[in-house]
Amino acid sequence: xxxxxxxxxxxxxxxxxxxxxxxxxxxxxxxxxxxxxxxxxxxxxxxxxxxxxxxxxxxxxxxxxxxxxxxxxxxxxxxxxxxxxxxxxxxxxxxxxxxxxxxxxxxxxxxx
Amino acid sequence: xxxxxxxxxxxxxxxxxxxxxxxxxxxxxxxxxxxxxxxxxxxxxxxxxxxxxxxxxxxxxxxxxxxxxxxxxxxxxxxxxxxxxxxxxxxxxxxxxxxxxxxxxxxxxxxxx
Numbered sequence: 001x002x003x004x005x006x007x008x009x010x011x012x013x014x015x016x017x018x019x020x021x022x023x024x025x026x027x028x029x030x031x032x033x034x035x036x037x038x039x040x041x042x043x044x045x046x047x048x049x050x051x052x053x054x055x056x057x058x059x060x061x062x063x064x065x066x067x068x069x070x071x072x073x074x075x076x077x078x079x080x081x082x083x084x085x086x087x088x089x090x091x092x093x094x095x096x097x098x099x100x101x102x103x104x105x106x107x108x109x110x111x112x
Numbered sequence: 113x114x115x116x117x118x119x120x121x122x123x124x125x126x127x128x129x130x131x132x133x134x135x136x137x138x139x140x141x142x143x144x145x146x147x148x149x150x151x152x153x154x155x156x157x158x159x160x161x162x163x164x165x166x167x168x169x170x171x172x173x174x175x176x177x178x179x180x181x182x183x184x185x186x187x188x189x190x191x192x193x194x195x196x197x198x199x200x201x202x203x204x205x206x207x208x209x210x211x212x213x214x215x216x217x218x219x220x221x222x223x224x225x
Contacts, residue, residue, distance in 0.1 A: 004154075034213065043116075043202055044155070044216040089154055099168055100145070100214065102154030 137205030
C-alpha cells in the first residue's frame with residue numbers, strides 16, 4: 001500500500017531564504033509525482049508535475065526533483081517571498097488506473 | 113477558458129440528512145475525481161468517473177455515491193450524514209483515462225451539525 005509522508009510538517013523562514021520541502025513515498029513504482037499549493041480553505045493549485053521518466057521540473061523559482069530509487073521528491077523554493085506562505089502537498093500516482101495518494105502537507109510561513 | 117468549478121461554496125447540514133455537491137470539469141476534460149479533505153490533512157480519494165461510470169473507488173462507505181453526466185459534469189451524493197463527514201470536498205478533472213495531471217476546483221466546505 002502506497003504511503004506518502006512530508007517533512008517538515010511546518011516551516012517558518014525569513015523572506016529571501018532558499019528552502020527545501022521533502023516528500024517520501026513507500027512504493028517506488030509510481031507513474032508521476034505532483035506538487036500542489038493550497039491556501040487556507042481553498043482548493044489545490046498544481047505547481048509541478050514530474051513524470052516517472054523525468055528527474056526534475058522547473059517553473060520560475062520552483063524546482064522539483066524525483067528520485068524513484070530512494071522514494072523521494074523535493075521541492076526547492078528559491079528566494080522565498082511572503083506570498084509563498086501556504087500549505088504544500090505532494091501527491092503520488094502509482095500505475096495507470098490507481099488513485100492519487102496525497103501527503104499530509106507542509107505548512108510554510110515566510111516572514112517579511 | 114473556465115477551470116474546474118464547484119457548487120455550492122459552503123453548505124451546512126444536520127446529521128442524517130442527504131447532500132449533493134456539483135462539479136463542472138475544466139474545458140476539454142472528461143474525467144472527474146472527488147476527494148475529501150479533513151482539516152489539517154491531505155485529500156483522501158473518494159472515487160473517479162470516466163465515461164459516466166465509476167472507475168475507481170477509495171475506502172469510503174456506500175453512503176457516498178456519485179454520477180457523471182454526458183457533458184462530463186459530476187455530482188457527489190452523501191446520505192445519512194455524520195458529524196465526521198464535515199470536510200472540504202474537492203473535485204478534480206483530467207483529460208482522458210489514466211494517471212494524467214489533475215486540476216482542482218475551489219472545493220465545497222460541508223459542515224454537519
